[in-house]
Amino acid sequence: MKTADATSLHSELWARIEADSIILRAHIRLGSIEPETQGEFFINKLGEPQINVYRDRRADTVDDYERELITLVHEYGHAISHLKGQRPREEMPEASAELTPADKQAIQDEEARAWTYGHEVLSAMGVTDFEAFEKQKAEADAIYLRRLGLVGGP
Ligand SMILES: [Zn+2]
Numbered sequence: 001m002k003t004a005d006a007t008s009l010h011s012e013l014w015a016r017i018e019a020d021s022i023i024l025r026a027h028i029r030l031g032s033i034e035p036e037t038q039g040e041f042f043i044n045k046l047g048e049p050q051i052n053v054y055r056d057r058r059a060d061t062v063d064d065y066e067r068e069l070i071t072l073v074h075e076y077g078h079a080i081s082h083l084k085g086q087r088p089r090e091e092m093p094e095a096s097a098e099l100t101p102a103d104k105q106a107i108q109d110e111e112a113r114a115w116t117y118g119h120e121v122l123s124a125m126g127v128t129d130f131e132a133f134e135k136q137k138a139e140a141d142a143i144y145l146r147r148l149g150l151v152g153g154p
Pocket residue numbers: 074078111114
């Protein structure tokens with residue numbers, strides 16, 4: 001994906017998510033947010049679907065358009081799963097080694113669904129180069145495996 005493409009796709013996707021009545025906010029990453037957390041999808045206190053993306057330097061400045069585009073489309077994938085009634089729970093449990101095998105599987109299935117929907121959305125927007133997408137997905141999958149206690153390591 002070229003930088004110019006990532007920048008215009010980012011604004012196109014941002015507008016599309018807001019047009020879908022999903023609350024979308026960019027926040028500066030504070031100490032309470034783990035450095036590896038790029039974004040999140042949740043139902044807010046008003047009962048609205050919301051996506052937060054986290055930025056390192058300034059809330060109003062994108063750190064890396066391609067990376068945030070991929071984060072956004074993944075979180076939008078969770079929103080699509082929610083809108084289709086496929087999320088197993090409105091509030092998914094926090095990924096942890098203490099969860100039951102069924103909950104761990106539910107989290108992994110939901111993550112896979114979000115990546116699949118994200119891939120479909122980018123394809124429909126004309127993206128054909130998925131190298132960065134696959135790399136970011138592999139990183140995220142590895143983080144989940146570790147948090148779920150399904151592989152060794154700290
Ligand atoms: Zn996810």
